[in-house]
Amino acid sequence: MFLAHYGVALAAKRVAPQTSLGTTVFAAQFLDLLWPLLLLVGLESVRVVPGLMAASSLDFVHYPISHSLLMAVFWAAVAGGVYYAVRRNRPGGIVVAVLVASHWLLDAPMHRPDLLLWPGSDIRVGGGIWNSLAATLALEFAIFGGGILVYVRRTHAAGRIGSIGLWSMLALLVVFYLGSLFAPPPADPRSLAVGGLGLWLFVPWAAWVDRRRSASRGRIEGGEEVGIAVVDVPMKV
Secondary structure, three states, X not given: OOHHHHHHHHHHHHOOOOOOHHHHHHHHXXXXXXXXXXXXXXXXXXXXXXXXEOOEEEEEEEOHHHHOHHHHHHHHHHHHHHHHHHHOOHHHHHHHHHHHHHHHHHXXXXXXXXXXXXXXXXXXXXXXHHXXXXXXXXXXXXXXXXXHXXXXXXXXXXXXXXXXXXXXXXXXXXXXXXXXXXXXXXXXXXXXXXXXXXXXXXXXXXXXXXXXXXXXXXXXXXXEEEOOOEOOOEOOO
16 A cells, blocks of 8 residues: 555544654654665565556565564554653554554555565465555545545644645655556666655655644643644644
């Protein structure tokens, strides 16, 4: 998945209102942010096979560090623990951990059976939804759209820049995703990895957008919403 991970990151504002959108985007996409780095240094590998699946030309040969279930749980624990140690925000730390682990859970129904349960596992899982372009698009945009709806209901722009920044980011994500589906596949794994590094751009962008938006409903105390009065409170970064 791609857009769906961002949808989950946006929706996380509902349960962790004091956690920056930059942080939730980083957590939800952490496995895919790590993966191109591991490709470039040769610790993981992939083949580009045009026509392999309707919605993906990637044959994930070896990626146990970034995309095995056990390592996803490990990275989730590390990310959640680091966030809590720095921010002393327990709900935020839990949400960060869940978001990191959610990446593997969202990927599992989409992939061919190529996701390991642990490094070296002989068991590989995957539901193969990428074999259907229609089903892939429906799931991606449903989760992405749901996340956008939650986020814009929970926040509002403190000025025009907060609105323009958000919608331009979301539009670029859609362009990035559709380009990956309908443009010619990358020439080789290295080109794919270099292009994948562009995903890091959306982490500071999301944090910047979130700083320019305020809570739309209720009063934020200790990471929870209290009351029903509409009070605008600047979000923590």
